Amino acid sequence: MTVEYDATDLIAQFSRGESDPAKVAEAHLDCIAQRNPDLNALSARSDTVLDEARAARDRWARGEPTGPLDGVPVIIKDNLVSAGLPAAWGNAELAGRIPDQDEVPVAALRRAGAIIIGKGNTPEFAVEGYTGNATFGTTGNPFDAALTPGGSSGGVVAAVAAGMAVAGLATDGGGSIRRPAGYTGLWGLKPGIGKTRRGGGLPQVLLDFETVGPITRSARDLALFQTVLTGKSHQAEHRSLHILAVPRIEDAPCDPGIRALFSTTVDRLRNLGHSVTEGSLPLDLAPLNEVWAQIAEIGLAHLAWSDPPVMARAATKYQQMAECGTKVSAVTLYEALTRVFALREAVRGLWGYDAVLLPTAAAPPWPASEAFPKIIDGVTAGPRGHAVYTGWVNAAGLPGMAFPAGVSEGLPVGMQLIADHGGEDLLLTIATTLDNGRYKTA
Known part of the structure; x- marks a missing residue:
């Protein structure tokens, strides 16, 4: 079987x-x-x-x-x-x-x-x-x-x-x-x-x-x-889309193999009849990045408060993160929320595009026991260096769909399409046109 x-x-x-x-x-x-x-x-x-x-x-x-x-x-x-x-x-x-x-x-x-x-x-x-x-x-x-x-x-x-x-x-x-x-x-x-x-x-x-x-x-x-x-059936939306293709986030490094498959994916989308414009992401992500770590620390502090036995048996680094979260003021939390709300307003309408194309990650898989890759394309990277393409989508509340884009040095590479609020059906429709039936196991 x-x-x-x-x-x-x-x-x-x-x-x-x-x-x-x-x-x-x-x-x-x-x-x-x-x-x-x-x-x-x-x-x-x-x-x-x-x-x-x-x-x-x-x-x-x-x-x-x-x-x-x-x-x-x-x-x-x-x-x-x-x-x-x-x-x-x-x-x-x-x-x-x-x-x-x-x-x-x-x-x-x-x-x-x-x-x-x-x-x-x-x-x-x-x-x-x-x-x-x-x-x-x-x-x-x-x-x-x-x-x-x-x-x-x-x-x-x-x-x-x-x-x-x-x-x-x-x-x-x-x-x-x-x-x-x-x-x-x-x-x-x-x-x-x-x-x-x-x-x-x-x-x-x-x-x-x-x-x-x-x-x-x-x-x-x-x-x-x-x-x-x-509980709702998928409603297909077959039409030519106007897609913004973003290969890099500001000056953050991205692996050359991923960038090459990004270009291939742009060609695929154009061959499917979509209009694809390559450019930069029209967002300043610095305000979000400045508060991202604090949001996690605050969340872990609340977990420690609501269920102390769980945090008592957590790894030391998470206990330390929770301790940092207890020291964050309500004013700082409110400022973080203000920045998130501003981001959600900034993405409304997706700048006139139907979707945004980005890689799913900036680096290929790294050694399994390490939390993150420390070097990407020869450049020193921090804990979120590989993840620069994804977090803003969560904060903005938008739907995103990852799909296979090919193989680089024997390993799969994924791309993602981001849609405006309520655009899940649009993403699922374009997914069917991108699928070559390659649902094989590794």
């Missing part, structure tokens, strides 16, 4: 009686047994997978599937709450707590019939761009286990790209869906603020920047999962 199909293929096979959800589940569990010891993608695995898959098989045999994902194995990022499995968030205290309910987006997948095969590893509190923690260890990239799959959704993308799950549900607070999807040849959607319902989950540490979205092997699955998450 192959594990290379996307969810759309599997559902079609189930409906025709050509495939068995139980055998599909067995194949993915076998893949976990074979590949997870090297990749460490899963922080927890469900022990009810085969029972749920057999129940799905019986429903399909009766012609009574429970929903559009009945029998499809999915993986959930370990900062999302799902019944029967820890929502550990990379933290030893939370790893010992077993919730008995699903938070809203997880419940939507469960109602649609998805089988939650396990939880995807994440850095503690999901505030860094790699995937490793003291509780579960470090996650590797399926294309080279010595390298990172990115973060903070590294466990989810590693599992999907390696064939351990068909698709995943993750969060994106500063690029945590888009960058890892780009590093593993997958598709990822970061919906705009308020598009996908939240509720019943863990505390937020990045204001309202973090949204929930799917990570998939194909563009069509991206639309399928987003329909399940929102």
